[in-house]
Amino acid sequence: MQKLDREDILKFSALIDAADKVTILVHTHPDGDALGSGLGMMRYLASLGKRSTLILPTTAPGTLSFLPVESDGPVIVANQDKTAAEKAVAEASLIICQDFNNITRSEGMEASFAAATAPKVLIDHHIGPDRASFDIVFSETEISSASELVYWVLKALPQTEQLPLGTLNALMTGMTTDTNNFRNSTFPSTLQMASECVAAGVDREAVVSNIYNKYRENRYRLMGYFLSEKLKTTPLGVAYAVLSKKELDRFGIKEGETESFVNMPLEIDEIRMSLFLKEQDGVFRVSIRSKKGTSASRCCNQYFNGGGHENAAGGKLPIGDRIPDAAAAEKYIVEATTAFFENE
Numbered sequence: 008m009q010k011l012d013r014e015d016i017l018k019f020s021a022l023i024d025a026a027d028k029v030t031i032l033v034h035t036h037p038d039g040d041a042l043g044s045g046l047g048m049m050r051y052l053a054s055l056g057k058r059s060t061l062i063l064p065t066t067a068p069g070t071l072s073f074l075p076v077e078s079d080g081p082v083i084v085a086n087q088d089k090t091a092a093e094k095a096v097a098e099a100s101l102i103i104c105q106d107f108n109n110i111t112r113s114e115g116m117e118a119s120f121a122a123a124t125a126p127k128v129l130i131d132h133h134i135g136p137d138r139a140s141f142d143i144v145f146s147e148t149e150i151s152s153a154s155e156l157v158y159w160v161l162k163a164l165p166q167t168e169q170l171p172l173g174t175l176n177a178l179m180t181g182m183t184t185d186t187n188n189f190r191n192s193t194f195p196s197t198l199q200m201a202s203e204c205v206a207a208g209v210d211r212e213a214v215v216s217n218i219y220n221k222y223r224e225n226r227y228r229l230m231g232y233f234l235s236e237k238l239k240t241t242p243l244g245v246a247y248a249v250l251s252k253k254e255l256d257r258f259g260i261k262e263g264e265t266e267s268f269v270n271m272p273l274e275i276d277e278i279r280m281s282l283f284l285k286e287q288d289g290v291f292r293v294s295i296r297s298k299k300g301t302s303a304s305r306c307c308n309q310y311f312n313g314g315g316h317e318n319a320a321g322g323k324l325p326i327g328d329r330i331p332d333a334a335a336a337e338k339y340i341v342e343a344t345t346a347f348f349e350n351e
């Protein structure tokens with residue numbers, strides 16, 4: 008990662024000092040990094056005697072319930088209580104956005120964010136941040152996660168003597184989920200952060216166990232079906248699978264329980280890109296992962312209405328006339344990836 012801009016750090020420090028109401032926003036369908044970085048920030052602000060509100064555009068999955076966000080301050084789920092979420096944004100004296108590059112990723116909060124008069128700070132690790140909408144931008148793509156960037160930013164603030172253990176635990180959790188437990192996006196700074204966290208008392212085995220050893224059996228029954236019946240490959244080295252709502256319901260699957268399915272096909276030697284689609288809320292939510300040398304981000308951007316990181320991206324396909332069902336989505340994936348590799 009690049010060196011943090013000293014002036015931005017001092018500006019952010021002064022904004023925290025001056026703020027009495029901090030509102031933190033993360034992306035819709037929050038994952039471990041969104042929640043971990045949000046909770047880490049809340050706990051840090053609490054250690055300075057500041058109360059903050061965390062806004063989640065949609066609920067956090069049950070698989071992350073070990074991150075006790077609610078006990079650390081008010082948490083508002085915006086699509087359940089839009090009025091409270093808009094009030095928290097309007098009344099904030101400081102707004103901190105984490106783990107997204109554009110407010111559109113905080114679905115439903117765009118208008119109140121644009122209208123808010125408070126200074127706005129972005130701490131993120133995705134490609135192409137919307138710099139114009141923020142007063143301070145900490146953006147770094149050569150880093151594991153938003154949680155890691157929050158770690159380095161908080162550590163650099165003059166008011167930090169020692170980061171609270173609660174913050175370190177939350178940030179370690181977010182970093183571990185975004186790196187798939189150090190399998191990808193792991194930089195020298197990532198290992199340094201991990202080393203410092205463990206030295207400061209973070210129980211890494213507990214963090215790993217909370218993330219990876221607390222799933223329900225349902226996930227593994229679906230995983231068997233996904234691998235044996237649904238996963239397909241193309242001669243171009245693409246693996247893909249589409250799960251309909253009906254199939255997800257048949258296995259009683261809840262949000263978060265298909266986490267990392269998309270990564271598994273990359274374990275096959277010949278596969279250079281993996282796509283996983285699942286039907287949810289009238290769209291197919293798209294996850295794309297790629298090996299080094301293939302751009303998941305570009306493919307997602309060109310064909311799947313999204314983007315993210317070079318080797319990990321997300322988007323969506325609307326269900327409608329063009330793509331009415333899972334079979335049509337599968338056909339589209341083959342056409343889109345074939346066109347993508349022809350133009351690469």
Ligand SMILES: [Mn+2]
Nearest residue numbers: 040106152153
């Ligand atoms: Mn992230």
